[in-house]
């Protein structure tokens with residue numbers, strides 16, 4: 001199998017499996033308990049908190065663990081319920097839908113602008129938004145889910161009030177995320193009832209999951225994964241982009257691959273007159289795993305809101321495929337994609353009711 | 359949706375998707391047809407075309423084109439097989455349910471495009487009769 005859907009989720013790193021296996025056996029006790037096994041479990045949780053704090057340059061006290069990025073995003077938006085909430089057009093639905101439902105007109109306002117997008121990999125320049133927000137006494141949140149491990153992160157230098165992270169995009173388990181809350185920033189608990197996370201989030205600690213997250217963070221720090229993404233993975237991504245444009249008529253890129261403009265591991269491309277879900281499933285039949293922004297593939301038959309916001313063209317979304325790379329991908333994977341992709345696109349274009357232009 | 363199987367759609371859908379029958383590959387002048395039916399799908403932007411060749415009141419041969427999803431491809435392929443050799447009255451009476459039964463229950467959110475071929479076929483028959 002050639003797995004190119006790492007931006008959706010990544011397989012557990014071997015180090016994570018080992019750590020979680022050990023956790024299930026040794027650190028099963030309720031981490032809030034005063035007894036020794038509980039205390040030992042708590043120590044492991046705090047270890048993860050310190051690792052994340054180290055990686056993003058924050059204080060451990062400014063981090064709480066959540067059930068994932070969506071919960072972290074929802075927590076921030078709910079804190080500003082009734083307030084003016086500004087979002088970028090590229091946000092995840094756990095932000096834009098929550099903001100639509102909960103936003104109001106009160107001051108101070110919240111700005112929620114992701115640092116980099118998951119579908120096209122675009123890096124948004126949010127420095128000016130951050131400055132603007134703070135000048136007016138407003139607050140700023142950024143969803144860094146896709147950025148963790150891919151680019152160096154310095155929360156203090158960025159001057160963010162809130163930031164969201166997720167374990168399963170960096171080889172950790174699904175069901176664990178984290179929220180950075182700057183010391184002194186407004187905060188309302190999403191889950192009320194419990195002293196966990198300094199009374200900021202009730203519910204028994206997910207010890208094994210958090211330990212798994214810790215192992216993934218340790219891996220990222222040890223291997224400086226952002227450097228690997230910047231060199232090896234960028235070369236693979238750019239190589240695929242080049243070959244697609246050269247070898248597939250009617251193809252175009254939705255990702256700007258200029259360095260600094262996009263995450264180095266994401267490539268979104270469109271193939272005129274070929275429908276995305278069909279491309280995805282023909283690739284699947286060849287053992288190549290990708291995703292699409294086509295309306296046909298979404299449960300609600302709506303095209304990707306990100307591609308619609310960027311291009312205003314449902315056709316672009318209808319024929320779009322996202323290739324997202326992880327640390328395990330190789331040159332060989334790109335070759336395998338290019339062995340079958342041109343044929344699949346050609347066939348779909350030939351049976352299509354609309355004409356390819358070039 | 360498709361519990362217990364390793365593919366998102368049923369085996370028969372998968373087979374028709376991977377090996378679609380009777381599609382019109384390339385230029386439509388390659389097929390000598392008597393009428394063509396067209397239907398657009400406002401829901402997800404898909405389009406479907408059915409080309410029929412009629413002899414003695416029966417569908418002698420049939421081709422189709424689509425800009426649609428796997429389910430649209432598979433169901434149209436299946437429909438083209440069901441329609442071949444049938445009289446015009448018979449083919450307009452093939453119901454969406456017949457296609458769905460034949461394909462082994464499509465996911466609900468795919469139903470709208472899986473019946474497009476059927477509408478395009480009915481349109482083709484209507485045009486043929488109007489000629």
Ligand code: FES
Pocket residue numbers: 295296297301402403404425426427428429430467468471472
């Ligand atoms: S053609 Fe769009 S969902 Fe089937």
